[in-house]
Amino acid sequence: MISHENSETKYYTFENLSGFDQICHFVSTRKGGLSDNHFASLNTGFHVGDDNFKVLQNRRILANAVGIDILKLTFANQCHSANVAIVNESGRGKGVLEKETAVDHTDGLVTNVKDVCLCVQVADCVPILLYDPVCQVVAAVHAGWKGTLRKIASEAVAKMIQHYGCKAENIYAGLGPSNGPCCYEVGPDVYREVKISLGQAKNIIFPGTKPDKYIFDQWQANVRQLTDAGLKKEHIEQSDICTQCHSDTFFSSRQDQGHTGRFMAGIMLKKPKYTA
Numbered sequence: 001m002i003s004h005e006n007s008e009t010k011y012y013t014f015e016n017l018s019g020f021d022q023i024c025h026f027v028s029t030r031k032g033g034l035s036d037n038h039f040a041s042l043n044t045g046f047h048v049g050d051d052n053f054k055v056l057q058n059r060r061i062l063a064n065a066v067g068i069d070i071l072k073l074t075f076a077n078q079c080h081s082a083n084v085a086i087v088n089e090s091g092r093g094k095g096v097l098e099k100e101t102a103v104d105h106t107d108g109l110v111t112n113v114k115d116v117c118l119c120v121q122v123a124d125c126v127p128i129l130l131y132d133p134v135c136q137v138v139a140a141v142h143a144g145w146k147g148t149l150r151k152i153a154s155e156a157v158a159k160m161i162q163h164y165g166c167k168a169e170n171i172y173a174g175l176g177p178s179n180g181p182c183c184y185e186v187g188p189d190v191y192r193e194v195k196i197s198l199g200q201a202k203n204i205i206f207p208g209t210k211p212d213k214y215i216f217d218q219w220q221a222n223v224r225q226l227t228d229a230g231l232k233k234e235h236i237e238q239s240d241i242c243t244q245c246h247s248d249t250f251f252s253s254r255q256d257q258g259h260t261g262r263f264m265a266g267i268m269l270k271k272p273k274y275t276a
């Protein structure tokens with residue numbers, strides 16, 4: 001990933017997506033916001049118990065830094081589902097000023113509408129951004145362990161193909177900072193569910209250092225889901241940044257015992273600057 005810093009905040013972009021002029025995308029950090037304590041400082045989530053005014057100001061700081069009008073940011077009320085919603089013109093800005101108007105009960109957003117910035121919010125779950133430069137379609141996905149097992153990444157690719165006629169081999173993907181295999185220990189219940197959902201799941205879940213504990217490699221699980229869906233391996237960028245190891249830069253739910261803020265990943269098709 002590429003790091004960007006100005007006087008107010010710091011954010012990242014994926015190397016593989018940064019070469020495309022037609023899109024703007026970002027992954028935020030917890031730097032440079034107004035929130036305090038567990039939410040310090042650039043918490044972008046309304047739903048975690050932070051002061052809504054500060055959250056809105058934080059979103060404004062981020063939007064300014066990445067050069068996107070804040071009213072173009074579009075959010076979902078995420079629920080660890082495999083639901084993927086198509087966002088049209090009227091969806092622009094949903095959930096940006098208040099939680100209630102966000103696209104409900106959804107963990108994946110897809111659009112071909114310009115100037116709609118699809119956003120997902122995370123703290124350890126995997127944020128995934130997708131882009132088809134041929135059909136000009138973008139998607140943002142929130143994949144925690146539940147969403148990963150429910151195959152939300154595959155669902156998003158399927159939606160891009162079915163609804164917009166995308167071809168999987170044209171799609172690029174970026175997997176943002178999240179729980180890495182260095183830290184993501186799960187119990188026997190998750191182990192069982194991974195085995196049921198992902199079959200043999202070789203190299204995806206394996207014994208940890210403590211008895212009855214397993215390491216779940218949700219990066220590998222999602223990369224495999226995307227390559228199984230037809231994406232080229234060389235089109236997929238994995239940030240390899242673990243949120244638990246880097247909880248000074250990114251919110252980590254596990255590191256903060258569930259009481260923490262959210263950082264976000266967003267992607268938008270830009271309107272051309274002029275028309276001939």
Ligand SMILES: [Zn+2]
Nearest residue numbers: 182183242245
């Ligand atoms: Zn780690």
